[in-house]
Amino acid sequence: xxxxxxxxxxxxxxxPIILIIIWYFICDYFQLIPVxxxxxxxxxxxxFVKLIVSGKLFKDIFETIYKVLFGMLLASVVGITLGILLGxxxxxxxxxxxxxxxxxxxxxxxxxxxxxxxxxxxxxxxVFIIFMGxxxxxxxxxxxxxxxxxxxxxxxxxxxxASNSQMLxxxxxxxxLPYIVSGLKIATGIALMCTISGEMIGSSSGIGYMILTxxxxxxxxxxxxxxxxxxxxxxxxxxxxxxxQERIFW
Amino acid sequence: MTFEIENVSKTFVSxxxxxxxxxxxDINLTxxxxxxxxxxxxxxxxxxxxxxxxxxxxxxxxxxxxxDGEIVTGPSNQRGFIFQNYSLFPWLNVIDNxxxxxxxxxxxxxxxxxxxxxxxxxxxxxxxxERYPHELSGGMKQRVAIIRSLINxxxxxxxxxxxxxxxxxxxxxxxxxxHEICKEQNKTIIFVTHxxxxxxxxxxxxxxxxxxxxxxxxxxxxxLEHPRNRDSEEFKDLISEITQEIGELEDE
Ligand SMILES: Nc1ncnc2c1ncn2[C@@H]1O[C@H](COP(=O)(O)OP(=O)(O)OP(=O)(O)O)[C@@H](O)[C@H]1O
Ligand SMILES: [Mg+2]
Numbered sequence: 001x002x003x004x005x006x007x008x009x010x011x012x013x014x015x016p017i018i019l020i021i022i023w024y025f026i027c028d029y030f031q032l033i034p035v036x037x038x039x040x041x042x043x044x045x046x047x048f049v050k051l052i053v054s055g056k057l058f059k060d061i062f063e064t065i066y067k068v069l070f071g072m073l074l075a076s077v078v079g080i081t082l083g084i085l086l087g088x089x090x091x092x093x094x095x096x097x098x099x100x101x102x103x104x105x106x107x108x109x110x111x112x113x114x115x116x117x118x119x120x121x122x123x124x125x126x127v128f129i130i131f132m133g134x135x136x137x138x139x140x141x142x143x144x145x146x147x148x149x150x151x152x153x154x155x156x157x158x159x160x161x162a163s164n165s166q167m168l169x170x171x172x173x174x175x176x177l178p179y180i181v182s183g184l185k186i187a188t189g190i191a192l193m194c195t196i197s198g199e200m201i202g203s204s205s206g207i208g209y210m211i212l213t214x215x216x217x218x219x220x221x222x223x224x225x226x227x228x229x230x231x232x233x234x235x236x237x238x239x240x241x242x243x244x245q246e247r248i249f250w
Numbered sequence: 251m252t253f254e255i256e257n258v259s260k261t262f263v264s265x266x267x268x269x270x271x272x273x274x275x276d277i278n279l280t281x282x283x284x285x286x287x288x289x290x291x292x293x294x295x296x297x298x299x300x301x302x303x304x305x306x307x308x309x310x311x312x313x314x315x316x317x318d319g320e321i322v323t324g325p326s327n328q329r330g331f332i333f334q335n336y337s338l339f340p341w342l343n344v345i346d347n348x349x350x351x352x353x354x355x356x357x358x359x360x361x362x363x364x365x366x367x368x369x370x371x372x373x374x375x376x377x378x379x380e381r382y383p384h385e386l387s388g389g390m391k392q393r394v395a396i397i398r399s400l401i402n403x404x405x406x407x408x409x410x411x412x413x414x415x416x417x418x419x420x421x422x423x424x425x426x427x428x429h430e431i432c433k434e435q436n437k438t439i440i441f442v443t444h445x446x447x448x449x450x451x452x453x454x455x456x457x458x459x460x461x462x463x464x465x466x467x468x469x470x471x472x473x474l475e476h477p478r479n480r481d482s483e484e485f486k487d488l489i490s491e492i493t494q495e496i497g498e499l500e501d502e
Binding site: 166 | 305307324325326327329330331333335337339340341350351353354355382384399402
């Protein structure tokens with residue numbers, strides 16, 4: 001099994017390495033594309049080293065992750081709590097259904113103007129946008145999870161004399177957990193997207209800000225570093241959630 | 251006297267078509283404490299429905315069910331219910347499943363676990379206490395489900411085709427165990443089954459329901475001594491008599 005995994009991992013690297021070599025030849029060796037249009041791997045590497053040495057990269061990564069986690073935390077608290085309530089009390093769901101249906105399709109970045117008016121510049125607007133982007137997938141998957149609780153398990157708990165609150169904590173919540181976690185996993189992707197967009201407009205820090213400002217200075221190497229960093233953060237989040245999902249196997 | 255079922259009828263109305271299904275009609279039945287009662291009858295005659303009404307999962311359209319004189323309005327931990335399909339909590343391991351009811355009732359966990367281990371040992375699952383339901387065979391899951399209900403010391407136990415998915419050996423072993431435990435504790439059992447052999451082996455009374463709408467067609471009292479001998483003439487005669495009774499219903 002381990003062998004299989006190692007081989008699998010090695011195979012995954014083949015295509016990226018080939019692409020980097022081709023990229024190197026096009027941009028660096030033959031210089032077919034000027035740097036201000038797109039950097040070569042050496043430009044990216046140089047920018048990367050510079051950003052690390054100056055400590056700017058870590059600061060920006062920290063800023064971005066901080067906002068992502070903060071926004072996700074707020075969205076989770078609201079989304080999961082509300083999701084369990086709406087999933088359990090049908091009348092409450094009916095009451096809120098239309099509002100959710102109307103708010104949900106609005107792209108989170110459409111909230112940027114208001115987020116700036118309400119929260120100014122800094123962490124506030126980004127967190128707000130992340131919240132708006134993440135709360136709906138978390139809410140809906142939680143509601144879905146509650147609805148999908150096996151009715152037989154609910155009846156079984158009733159026949160053991162479970163009270164309403166015990167039903168919630170001992171049956172409904174554990175049974176919805178896999179759905180909640182997959183909602184959170186989807187939400188992290190959206191949160192990254194929202195953070196970067198938010199940072200490009202209403203912010204003066206973070207990776208989104210770095211990407212945008214470095215292009216203004218024709219430092220396309222830093223732009224690509226920023227983009228790749230987002231990709232790597234995305235992979236890490238995905239990995240963490242996949243590991244969590246393996247542990248909630250039901 | 252444990253159960254008094256008085257004039258119970260049940261009509262189901264399906265949501266999408268206005269069609270009505272009369273599942274049970276005028277059921278009158280008294281079940282004495284400590285008796286083992288089997289409900290048999292053709293498929294769809296309302297056995298599960300009757301059992302669910304007695305537990306309180308479903309309300310009858312007409313009539314009432316009384317448990318020790320009190321009208322049943324909803325499920326209670328005084329009436330254990332064992333489902334056909336195990337219904338174990340997949341996120342809990344075996345021992346935590348077994349003590350679920352005790353936990354709900356606020357019993358101290360350590361003592362509950364000690365008791366649970368004894369029960370698990372009785373059914374040969376001591377080594378599986380830490381396993382999760384998805385790691386168990388069907389027979390093992392059903393044993394866990396049975397002791398999860400037994401451990402609560404409810405006055406009665408309602409069982410819906412509890413042994414139907416098991417191989418013959420496991421089935422016979424569990425039949426003996428459930429019979430012994432229930433006679434020891436003077437529990438009232440209502441047992442739904444398609445297996446006439448099983449019904450005759452275990453029951454004090456066998457109630458035959460008619461085809462839909464289910465009515466009580468006939469009640470057989472089984473007076474054979476325990477442990478019952480499957481090879482005896484009386485046992486075989488009873489099986490064929492009851493099978494015939496149900497068979498007639500299915501041909502009608
Ligand atoms: N929730 C329900 N809604 C509508 N109709 C139902 C419902 N539950 C049962 N019925 C109908 O009531 C009748 C009796 O069903 P029930 O499940 O009690 O039969 P049963 O005797 O247990 O059958 P089987 O031996 O196949 O398990 C059937 O016609 C069934 O279609
Ligand atoms: Mg049935």
